[in-house]
Amino acid sequence: MFCRMQRLEFEMFANEILSRLPTKCVGRLRCVSKQWRYELSSHLFAIIHYRRTAKYEDCKLIMLTKSSIDLHNLISGKVDISSRKIISFPVDTCLSNLTILASECGLLLISIHWLPNELILWNPTTNQFKNLCDKKPKHFFDFKTDAVGIYIDSSNDVKILLLQRRMDHIVPHLYSRNTCEWKTLTFMKGPDLGSSLYWLSSGSLCNNVLYFPSPHYWTPAKSYTIAFDVESETFSKVSIPQSTDVIGRQTSFLKIRNTLHMFIVV
Template structure:
């Protein structure tokens, strides 16, 4: 029996397995790690996970985080799996600000820190830096996640402080923040109720 090409194993077989198993498969070898980390793999895996039997909802309450399958026939949730927070937090302290392909940008209310967190693998990354990047203030800031043309996950952080608007982008690949020049009209700088 001939050996299967790696590309077939990765893109025809591993795109059909649960995300947790994909995470484990990254440790097989450097080639698999590189292939399983591409945006093409993520897109194919996500599209194959979009069948109703694979849909899940993440619920966070005081001390726990749970993942429930969605039962579309009854518009209800199935039995939960508990996901432990791998980072230090207090009761009612974690807020989800943005999500993309299973990756969450969360905010710790007591420290104002931003984190990237994958609840499936429990891996996380603090985005705060000594020079005040990666700190979020509720009702003043906005956060978004996106993937750029080079398949790098980015966090867009728009900060409004004392009438000054700052736009910053965190690169997961480079593991650093950079300031983006942004010209805006004065009315966007004031805090007014919608």
């Protein structure tokens, strides 16, 4: 009982006091003892620290090229070219096979579109990673047809939503970083939800809702947006403004986003 009280007291101390320190200081404090390393490496502490220091610390810009992964500092919204640092990807693969899909709380969601296709959750700061498809069948993630989104729920758990599109069916799966498990959700029912659509491969989070734009190949009037409420874990269909050049604009945006990505170190 006494040891448990001590642990709770130190956890409160870490979350309330140490979480307000700069990232480099936290890194040094992890070397104090095993207990300090354990508490300061937890998912909960990382999220609390990120939310409290994000507005004070400089952002980082990752540039993914065919030959290297470059890391730059962003100072007052401007790229510091002199701060360029080349970092390595922890999985042995050609860099041309990598695509940055999304980021949240200093974590990057990476697609390795090769055989088999894989989803990698990667922390560029510590270089730790998790292969989210290591126990799944071949082609679990299809970059051309599937879509993903990342967010943090009300319990401070990092969640990854995967929308698998197979023929005319869409099957949603939700991954929990705390439990390291996938679960299958219920999707909407209706015609033309899985066919003849062009998807971006990552959703945009706004006000606890993940949005997946789904322009129609041949008929712009049939285009819509899939909305996922992260609190209720339910889906809805939202109309989007019509455009005669939906496909071209979406494609150009995807090419730009695949090259650059900004995140805040945790």
